[in-house]
Amino acid sequence: MKMDLEQLRKTAAEVAAREEVKYLVGWKQGTYGYRVAPAFVEDAAGAAELIFSPLCTANLATYLTLAEQLPVPRGGEPDDRKVALMVKGCDSRAVTQLLVEKGIERDEVVVIGCPCPGVVDAALLAEKYPETEEPAEMKWDGENFLLIRGGEETKIARNEILAEKCRLCRYPNPVVSDIMLGEEVETWDLAEDEGVQELENRDVDGRAEYWAEQFDKCVRCYSCRNVCPLCYCQDCILDRLNPTWVNRSVNFSENTAFNIARAFHLAGRCIECGECERVCPANIPLGKLNRKLAREVRDKYDFEPGVDPDAEPFQASFKPDDPEDFIL
């Protein structure tokens, strides 16, 4: 696919200029290397810096729920303008899931869909092509990625640096959008989820051992929670003091409690955008944990989050024939 930057910026400028739009959230080049930063565009002029490239890994849907609803000054009118948001396929599932959970209302957002042929794993990329200070550009080029740095173009095979979430992606095209940019991309042959499969092949002790090792690394920075588009409870149980469900201390027991609690709170909600794993400074394979639960929900309850905006929220629905064989 060729993403036409001109078209993207033109559309974004038109949307950002709309009366009903407060601001538009998109991607822009970061300050150095492979970095990409979120851009908050409030007028047509601001759209000139927007990009969409294989480096645009971040799921911007998380900004939808971060905005605070401020009290309206006496005599003032509430600001009910919309937020425009650029989404890839996976990001759009977060939007859909937010709609299902009424985290946002459909008329509060303008969704600009960007069909996505897959983004890169920046860590893998940096490993193979070390990051330099100079900002780098990247493009899709047929079956390859094109890295443009210092006027030099490097062709990199897609499979070499494709992000894991993209190897497993079933929804490269946005499932919800008001405006779609460019043409839909064709879905690709899915890789087997070897990570989850490998874990499932282990016995209980083997799995416990694996996760004990992983959770032991956790530094409890809560980056995973903060970046997650679906971790948006204003009153998170991790922050509660009375009762203190999870203690502040960083140790294996509390780390496990935290990670398990988060995984369970995301069961049937996680849309597998992989942001938690990307931002984890301790390199805990959180995606594996979430995908395992997503697989359970899919197999047992025939439910997939973030696909149908009219679906009943999975964790808040009950059917008399729901399986319960796992209840001891």
Added chain:
Amino acid sequence: MTEKPKVGVYICHCGINISSTVDVDAVAEFAQKLPNVKVARTYSYMCSDPGQVLIKKDIEEQGLNRIVVASCSPRMHEPTFRKAISEAGVNPYFLEMANIREQCSWVHEDIEEGTAKAEKLVSASVAKVRLLEALETKEVDAEPAALVIGAGIAGIQSALDIADAGFKVYLVEKTPSVGGRMAQLDKTFPTLDCSACILTPKMVDAASHPNIELLSYSEVEEIKGFVGNFDVRVRKKARYVDFDKCTGCGDCATECRVKDRFPSEFDQGMGKRSAIYLPFPQAVPAKYTIDPENCLYLSRGKCGKSPKCQDVCGAGAISFDQEDEFVEFKVGAVIVATGFDPFDASRKPEYGYDDYPNVITGMEMERLVSASGPTGGKVKIFNGEEEIEPKEVALIKCVGSRDTSVGNEYCSRVCCMYVAKQAHLIRDKLPDANIRIYYMDVRAFGKGFEEFYDRVRRENVRYIRGNPSEIFKRGNKLVVKVEDTLTSTPLEDEVDMVVLGVGLEPRADMRGVMDLLRLSQSPDGFFLEAHPKLRPVDTATDGVFLAGCAQGPKDIPDTVAQAKGAAASAMIPLARGKVTINAQVATVNEATCRGCSFCVSICPYTAIEMVTVNRFGNEVEVARVNEALCKGCGSCSAACLSDSIQPKSFRDSQILPQIAALGVLK
């Protein structure tokens, strides 16, 4: 202004039920030292009048304002103690019960362990009672009308009783006629009254009663609301016959191009009916119905040059363009009298019901011996060449009952007697036949049952104890393979005819009614009553009552008794004109509710709705609880992402300290 809590703790001996494994005096001594506890006492029976007086006296003399009763499960006596303390001037919701019987003394053998646990349970209750809030009960108006679902003998009886008391009744029946299973029966045990003769007058009464609106061939589509105020929507299925014009003359059925082609439901498929039909001659209402699946005109769009029924109907009642209609009304109470399904004998393939025409079920036998049945009351079988009277007849009991292999552990309660009755009726019609009954047990428990059983045995009917393992064919005969377990003799009994005494099962379509009214099933699959002994006609849904076999297998007298009981219970809100609503309902903290509506979708009682409120100038959606509908189950609270919805008396701020006092939470 909140008063400082002054707690009284009352520990019950429950005779020796509690005191044999819990040192109640030690518990009282322990409780005395707990914070805010003013007085702690023990008594042999706290629920007795002197026990209650003890509490009341302490309230007056010591100024207690919170009460903990450590005794049995709150299920039975919470209302007792609520009433007692409210009589002494304390808000009835300032009561907490510590269950030291079912959850403590009954499960422990060691006194030390039992006492230690009782002390923990008491300290947990004391921790909570101090934090309870005063609640007020409210009342709302009740609609003086009732809905009865199902017009078999149970539904008819309930409807008649309520209507006779002067209340409006909507009687909804799924099939074209009222009467239900009882109308299909020939004679009734043990008195041998003719079933139709005693039922049809009631059927006619139900249809003609000025207070009863009979909605036959109709189904309840939707029930919303709560006790006293149910909004009901009923689908009246198209009969394709104008109800008001049809005179019931029957010319249409006689002339129907597909006359007598289809198995009659009423005759258990042994008789035939036309595509336009009256289920049986005494059907009420006596109005014909077209079966749209089999009617040539309705299924194929063409019936000769013109449909014959239309040509022949003098009243001009045939109306092929009729459509389903909907009626809506309001009632204060609902009675579920949806009946049962006979056990499907195909599920016991070893008895060959599907393979051998001379293996029939009890329901089929009823039609066969009935004078209005397909054979005019003659017991005949087809031996492959001609119709003959059977010489050797076997009846088998407990088919599909007391049989875990088909998932029915329960006794169907009627088979012992109906099989005995059928043996008697066969003896009546075939004086020379050899009749035997294969049985596991004979349960002749009702009034006149044992006498009847005795009479049948004296009529030369052999009772052989044994549960047949197989029925197979040998020549023209059926062979019942069985062991006579009284003499340990294996038998291969050659007979002409086998009657399977099939049991009663929950209706296959009961799920629809369950969902409509949010009812539950007991382990046997029938509708679950609110309490097996003390509230056998009530359900967990207030204002919804059970009558007849929908609640469990029962015979006609029991069904009628329960129907009358359900009618009397249903009339309580109708007669009172008001219903008291539960005070321990969920409440929403509108300041923190984030409007996700998880609680709305999880609520089993549809008690929560979303409303728009102004929050600091912003319009936001928040949940709001309809207190009349809420049962205080707490499902919403579990689903709430922001702890914004909590049941009163069971708030986190109240139960977490209770849990903490047990020593499991810091």
